[in-house]
Amino acid sequence: MDKDDSGSDYTEYWIDWFLGMKGNEYFCDIDPEYIRDRLTTLIDIITDVSVIDDSLPEKKRREIEDDCKFLYSLIHSRYILTIKGLSQMYEKYTDSDFGYCPREFCRLQPLLPVGLSDIPNLSTVKLYCPNCEDIYNPKSVRHSRLDGAFFGTSFPAMFFQTYPELIPTHSLNIYTPKMFGFHVHQSAQLTRWRLFQREKQMKELESQDIDIGTSTPGGYK
Amino acid sequence: MTTNRIVESDQMSQESGSDEEQPWIQEYCMMFGHEYFVEVSNEFIEDDFNLTGLSSIVPFYREALDMILDYQPDYQIKSESLPIIHHSAELLYGLIHARYILTKPGLQAMAGKYEKAVFGTCLRVHCEGMYLLPIGRYDQVGIETVRLYCPSCNDIYLPSSSKYLHIDGAFFGTSFAILFVNMFNEIQRRVNLIPKQIFDLKLFGFKINKIAPSGPRMKWLRQYPTNSAEEEELQRCKFEIPTLETESETDVKMGSD
Ligand SMILES: [Zn+2]
Numbered sequence: 001m002d003k004d005d006s007g008s009d010y011t012e013y014w015i016d017w018f019l020g021m022k023g024n025e026y027f028c029d030i031d032p033e034y035i036r037d038r039l040t041t042l043i044d045i046i047t048d049v050s051v052i053d054d055s056l057p058e059k060k061r062r063e064i065e066d067d068c069k070f071l072y073s074l075i076h077s078r079y080i081l082t083i084k085g086l087s088q089m090y091e092k093y094t095d096s097d098f099g100y101c102p103r104e105f106c107r108l109q110p111l112l113p114v115g116l117s118d119i120p121n122l123s124t125v126k127l128y129c130p131n132c133e134d135i136y137n138p139k140s141v142r143h144s145r146l147d148g149a150f151f152g153t154s155f156p157a158m159f160f161q162t163y164p165e166l167i168p169t170h171s172l173n174i175y176t177p178k179m180f181g182f183h184v185h186q187s188a189q190l191t192r193w194r195l196f197q198r199e200k201q202m203k204e205l206e207s208q209d210i211d212i213g214t215s216t217p218g219g220y221k
Numbered sequence: 222m223t224t225n226r227i228v229e230s231d232q233m234s235q236e237s238g239s240d241e242e243q244p245w246i247q248e249y250c251m252m253f254g255h256e257y258f259v260e261v262s263n264e265f266i267e268d269d270f271n272l273t274g275l276s277s278i279v280p281f282y283r284e285a286l287d288m289i290l291d292y293q294p295d296y297q298i299k300s301e302s303l304p305i306i307h308h309s310a311e312l313l314y315g316l317i318h319a320r321y322i323l324t325k326p327g328l329q330a331m332a333g334k335y336e337k338a339v340f341g342t343c344l345r346v347h348c349e350g351m352y353l354l355p356i357g358r359y360d361q362v363g364i365e366t367v368r369l370y371c372p373s374c375n376d377i378y379l380p381s382s383s384k385y386l387h388i389d390g391a392f393f394g395t396s397f398a399i400l401f402v403n404m405f406n407e408i409q410r411r412v413n414l415i416p417k418q419i420f421d422l423k424l425f426g427f428k429i430n431k432i433a434p435s436g437p438r439m440k441w442l443r444q445y446p447t448n449s450a451e452e453e454e455l456q457r458c459k460f461e462i463p464t465l466e467t468e469s470e471t472d473v474k475m476g477s478d
Binding site: 102103104105114126128130131132133134135136137139153154156157158160161164167170174175177178179180181184187189190191192193194195196197198199200201203204205208210212216217218220 | 345376378396403420422423424431432433434435436437440441445446455
């Protein structure tokens with residue numbers, strides 16, 4: 001190879017630069033004409049400029065259909081980070097389209113979709129609860145098969161940075177198991193430690209003059 | 222107790238019992254939405270000691286008990302009281318059930334369901350599909366419906382299906398799930414295999430600043446000690462929550478309910 005592996009060298013062509021990157025040695029150089037052709041077909045179908053050619057064999061048609069879905073989903077993860085995309089997701093969130101947190105003390109807090117990776121095919125979509133700040137698997141099998149990359153890792157953080165008023169006031173409740181009326185020793189000890197951590201964090205936030213009051217988004221109740 | 226009558230009517234029902242007639246308990250446990258219930262043995266119900274105190278909670282107690290045990294009553298039941306007796310029978314069965322599942326055969330029967338994940342799996346991603354157990358937050362009837370306890374995150378959840386949203390939590394009770402975990406070491410072993418992970422929300426790969434409203438505020442909920450200083454802190458939590466040095470007197474309560 002005559003090029004710097006880091007790909008930092010200035011190159012005139014994107015494809016050349018991409019192929020020159022370390023790890024991309026297996027890729028061949030695609031004819032730009034083919035790329036343009038292929039993508040135009042997909043974009044035209046997605047935007048209803050044209051439909052999938054009926055005369056094509058079934059297998060080919062299904063392949064194009066799958067490519068359309070994949071392209072749409074990839075663009076989706078970028079779109080929902082734009083102002084317009086965020087406002088559309090706002091509607092869906094306030095309608096609880098993504099379901100509710102199953103945790104008892106989250107009291108049916110609406111959820112948001114999140115990916116554990118931005119690279120497709122690595123993991124399925126998860127649901128983020130802004131009350132307990134934890135992630136859950138979707139209840140239905142249909143949703144649990146969706147690729148997480150179609151929503152991305154940054155979406156919930158972007159969403160709540162855009163709409164901070166939607167951040168819930170966190171419930172302070174923690175479940176403490178009891179057996180015949182008594183606390184269970186081991187778990188009670190861990191619970192006390194967690195409450196101690198909670199206390200420390202609240203003190204720290206207060207010392208920085210952060211409002212964590214009962215009616216503040218991000219506060220405690 | 223009218224033991225004689227029970228024996229008599231039992232014999233009678235055995236003689237006249239047709240093949241298609243299903244025992245009340247079996248039928249009840251097979252009903253839609255009743256999947257969490259195990260069948261309580263007649264033996265357990267016939268022991269008066271196991272029913273102590275229930276007659277004062279359940280209206281039409283005698284009639285309800287006879288219905289559960291499929292005894293043919295030697296008294297007349299007014300047709301207008303039948304719906305109430307049906308309701309009483311379900312209430313009585315639930316309360317007996319809560320006691321039965323604390324016994325050895327009851328725990329065994331529940332274990333059979335647990336192994337088949339009849340109570341569902343924890344939806345929390347970092348619990349890695351841990352099997353759940355039914356739990357009531359109250360032992361008194363009529364306060365709250367059944368919840369599910371996860372031995373991994375030590376938290377409680379709503380059942381995934383609405384068909385369980387009318388099952389009283391008291392029919393499983395506050396102590397069963399914890400006792401169950403203590404009885405079967407295998408569960409703790411399974412929990413120990415699950416990595417103790419906490420989810421961090423990120424924006425373009427960066428953690429959110431602590432002081433931002435959307436920053437982490439709930440880490441403590443799922444936290445485990447990760448270094449020796451925190452381990453030492455945990456040791457100090459054996460009997461009480463340590464007081465923060467800066468505070469004169471902070472009264473920290475266990476925030477349940
Ligand atoms: Zn939650």
